[in-house]
Amino acid sequence: MKKLVFTFLTMVVFAFVANTTFAQSVYNNANVGATHEYIVDGLDGTDSWTFIVTLSTEDPYNGGTVTPADGTEFDFVNSETGSGATSASVQITWNTIGNYRVWIQVQDDAGCYNYRFIDVPVTDNNFNVEIIALGSGDENDSDISGFTEATTACPKFVGEEFDDEENDTEGNTYVYYKVTRTLDNASTSDWAFTPAISGSATVTLWESSVDGQNWSTVSTITDELVVTDASGTEDNVWFRATATNVTETQTDLTFNFGTSAYEVTGGIADQDDSGSNTATMTLSPLPQIGDFSGN
Amino acid sequence: MNLVKYTIITLLLLISFGFSAQAQGTALQPFEGATHTYMWDGLQEGVEYEFYVTADAGGNSVFDDGVTKEFDFLTTANGTVNGGNSAASAQVHWNPGAALTSYFLWIKITGTNGCSNYRFVEILPHPNNRSIGFDAVASNECFSPGGNGFELPVSFLGNDGELLAQNQFPINVDFTVNGTAYQQNMQSADENLQIESAMFAADPAQDTQVLVEITGATDAHSAQLFPGEEISTHTRTIFAIPVIEFTQQLKLQKKLNEETTAHIMYSPVGFDWQEPGTDYTGGE
Numbered sequence: 001m002k003k004l005v006f007t008f009l010t011m012v013v014f015a016f017v018a019n020t021t022f023a024q025s026v027y028n029n030a031n032v033g034a035t036h037e038y039i040v041d042g043l044d045g046t047d048s049w050t051f052i053v054t055l056s057t058e059d060p061y062n063g064g065t066v067t068p069a070d071g072t073e074f075d076f077v078n079s080e081t082g083s084g085a086t087s088a089s090v091q092i093t094w095n096t097i098g099n100y101r102v103w104i105q106v107q108d109d110a111g112c113y114n115y116r117f118i119d120v121p122v123t124d125n126n127f128n129v130e131i132i133a134l135g136s137g138d139e140n141d142s143d144i145s146g147f148t149e150a151t152t153a154c155p156k157f158v159g160e161e162f163d164d165e166e167n168d169t170e171g172n173t174y175v176y177y178k179v180t181r182t183l184d185n186a187s188t189s190d191w192a193f194t195p196a197i198s199g200s201a202t203v204t205l206w207e208s209s210v211d212g213q214n215w216s217t218v219s220t221i222t223d224e225l226v227v228t229d230a231s232g233t234e235d236n237v238w239f240r241a242t243a244t245n246v247t248e249t250q251t252d253l254t255f256n257f258g259t260s261a262y263e264v265t266g267g268i269a270d271q272d273d274s275g276s277n278t279a280t281m282t283l284s285p286l287p288q289i290g291d292f293s294g295n
Numbered sequence: 296m297n298l299v300k301y302t303i304i305t306l307l308l309l310i311s312f313g314f315s316a317q318a319q320g321t322a323l324q325p326f327e328g329a330t331h332t333y334m335w336d337g338l339q340e341g342v343e344y345e346f347y348v349t350a351d352a353g354g355n356s357v358f359d360d361g362v363t364k365e366f367d368f369l370t371t372a373n374g375t376v377n378g379g380n381s382a383a384s385a386q387v388h389w390n391p392g393a394a395l396t397s398y399f400l401w402i403k404i405t406g407t408n409g410c411s412n413y414r415f416v417e418i419l420p421h422p423n424n425r426s427i428g429f430d431a432v433a434s435n436e437c438f439s440p441g442g443n444g445f446e447l448p449v450s451f452l453g454n455d456g457e458l459l460a461q462n463q464f465p466i467n468v469d470f471t472v473n474g475t476a477y478q479q480n481m482q483s484a485d486e487n488l489q490i491e492s493a494m495f496a497a498d499p500a501q502d503t504q505v506l507v508e509i510t511g512a513t514d515a516h517s518a519q520l521f522p523g524e525e526i527s528t529h530t531r532t533i534f535a536i537p538v539i540e541f542t543q544q545l546k547l548q549k550k551l552n553e554e555t556t557a558h559i560m561y562s563p564v565g566f567d568w569q570e571p572g573t574d575y576t577g578g579e
Contacts, residue, residue: 154410162401162413163352164335165323170412247412287406289414290337290381294322 025268030094030122033269035077038102040116041087046109048083051076051090054117056099061115073098094122127183127268129193129261130275134176134238136283144176144238145212152282155246164292170247172204175281177239177255178212181227182274183263192226193261193270195239201251201283205242212238226264247286254280319421319453320463320514326423327391329518330369334384335402335414338376344383345373345403352399354415365393365420388517393420423519424454427468427512428526429488435532443497443533446487447507451520458484459520466520469511476510490531497533505531 025034038051052060053074070076077091088104103117135150138158160171181191197203207215208225218225218239227237241253256278261270270277318324322331338344348366350356360368369386376383383402401415430448451459451466459466465482472494479488490507497503507529512520 154408157413162354162415164414164416168414284408284410285406286410286412287339287342287404288337289335289402289404289412291335292414292416293334293336294416295332295334 028118028120030120031126031268032094032097032122032124033127035091035093037089037091038104038118039087039089040104040106043086043088043106044108045084045086047106049081049088049107050105051080051088051092052103052105053092054101054103056101056119056121058101060103060105061113072096074100094120096122097124098122127181127263127270128274129179129181129191129257129270129277131177131179131255131257131277131279132275133255133279133281134178135281137174137176137240141174141176143213144240145236147176147178147212151280152284155243155283155286158242170286172242172244173246173283175201175203175241175243175253175283177241177279177281179237179239179257180275181235181261181263183235190226190229190264191261192224192264193257194224195221196256196258197221197254198256199251199253199280201241201243201246201253201281203241203253204244207240207242209238209240210234210236212236215240224260243283246283248288249285250282252280252282254278320460320516320518323416323418325389325418325420325516326425326514326518327389327394327420328423329514329516330386330388331516332384332386333400333402333416334382335404336382338381338383338404339406340376340379340381341407342376343373343405344376345405346383346385347372347401347403348387349399349401349415350397352415352417354399354401354413358398365390365396366398389418389420391423394422396420422454425459425463425518425520426452426523427466427509427520428452428523429507429509429529430526432526432528433530433532435534437534438497438499438503438536440499442492443503444492444494445490445531447490447529447531449481449486449488449509450523450526451484451512452523463514466512466514468509469513470507470509472507473505499536501535503533503535505533507531 025031025036027036027038030036040049043049053070054060070080073094073096075093075095077093080090082088088106092102094100098121100120100122101117102120103115106114108114132149133151134144134147135153136156137144138156155170155173157170158172158174161167161169179193183189203221206218206221208218209215210227225237227234239255243251243253258277259270261277262268320326320329322333325331333346346368348358348360348363350358358366360366360372367388367390369388370384372385374383383404387400396419398418398420399415400418401413403411403413405411428450430450434445434447436443436445449468451463453459453463461483464484465480468479468481468488470477470479470488472490475494477494481488488507490505495503495505497505509522509527511522514520
């Protein structure tokens with residue numbers, strides 16, 4: 001029997017991040033959403049192999065059930081079979097919480113099999129990004145960090161002119177959203193997401209803020225936005241949309257980042273296991289006022 | 296060049312003052328003591344309205360009508376638009392002391408969905424030193440058997456001492472004629488106060504003094520015009536019919552001609568009617 005030496009190395013692979021390090025998920029204690037590479041060396045170059053994933057209670061060598069299935073609880077990112085090399089490897093993305101075992105079944109050129117495994121508990125990645133709508137506002141809102149969720153609101157007044165002797169107008173209104181990242185460990189990690197905007201309200205300006213007080217223009221809201229988190233405390237980012245022509249009829253504005261959020265440093269995707277990745281703000285119409293007359 | 300510049304500036308100032316003068320007495324530039332109605336239309340039935348007055352265009356410093364003495368809401372300041380109406384209105388009385396301060400009258404409209412909308416107008420009350428008086432303090436006329444009513448020209452003066460603008464009419468003038476009170480609605484400054492014969496009794500046998508006194512005047516917005524000092528009374532003297540005695544020739548003629556009539560006596564031959572106030576010198 002050949003002596004197989006498991007050296008499980010892990011590498012998180014995402015299309016958008018390369019050569020990252022492991023902030024949280026590791027190969028033998030993986031998080032949901034993480035992808036790790038499992039490598040076995042010490043093969044003689046003529047062996048063929050197959051990687052198998054089972055629950056930790058199963059032993060396929062002794063007739064145990066080979067579960068779960070690829071494509072459900074986990075995904076083989078590349079082929080789980082191979083041959084003709086002294087080192088075998090496979091990348092696995094973990095989809096579901098559970099206690100798993102990663103096996104390698106090696107068959108030599110004589111047709112004999114040998115097995116090795118490593119237990120891989122997979123836990124919630126605890127990386128979550130969610131969004132809530134915070135209602136509407138105006139220039140008097142100097143600090144919206146304490147605002148709570150509101151999905152329906154009346155338009156407020158930005159750039160309004162109520163003087164009936166002038167060209168009176170209700171102006172625009174602000175619509176607020178808060179995107180929150182949660183991460184159990186205290187590691188510092190930039191995080192990112194890509195919004196998609198829809199709805200009947202017309203937005204003339206998007207701004208973002210990391211404190212709910214100071215705003216920076218977002219030139220293209222549908223571009224990926226990376227939240228730099230040097231201190232490990234940047235868990236929120238607020239958005240302010242300047243919506244126009246929203247006073248006469250009911251309008252809505254949806255901010256949706258779908259499954260685009262991920263932890264830049266750890267490379268873990270948002271599994272949408274808490275909260276929502278989309279928020280819709282509905283703006284009720286204002287009562288209309290006609291002309292003034294005095295006598 | 297300087298002449299042109301000064302001419303332009305002068306014209307601009309005149310135009311400016313002209314607009315200002317015309318604006319006085321309107322809802323947005325009321326006189327102290329005036330009551331005006333403020334209204335917004337285009338409202339949906341069922342919306343709630345609220346009128347309030349602030350000290351600034353930002354709407355932050357709301358005056359308490361119950362405490363502020365400078366104005367009063369004469370009608371309910373809030374309510375619901377219903378009954379097929381599409382407008383909301385409020386009457387505001389501007390009290391003495393309100394002048395030369397800007398007030399901002401707001402309307403807040405709240406829809407059935409709870410959303411509110413706002414409008415305001417800026418109001419600059421003016422002091423009210425307008426006055427009314429007679430152009431002349433005395434006149435006279437001979438007694439007329441057909442009636443002794445007369446007209447009196449009246450001057451209406453604005454704060455600046457100039458004649459009142461037409462937009463401040465009509466004006467109700469309260470006056471007395473020999474102590475009896477009357478009122479006349481005057482539509483313009485061109486009208487005269489009409490003193491009818493029935494307002495006083497004139498005695499043809501003796502001079503009659505008719506004292507007309509303006510006791511007050513109010514415009515269409517209940518703001519007063521004050522009787523001017525020394526020009527609020529007018530004395531009209533209606534001279535008695537002169538006593539005429541016949542000459543000897545006329546007496547003789549009368550005796551001979553029983554058909555001599557009073558008309559002849561009042562149209563004497565050989566006499567000239569004397570003007571009132573002059574001594575008769577035609578002889579006896």
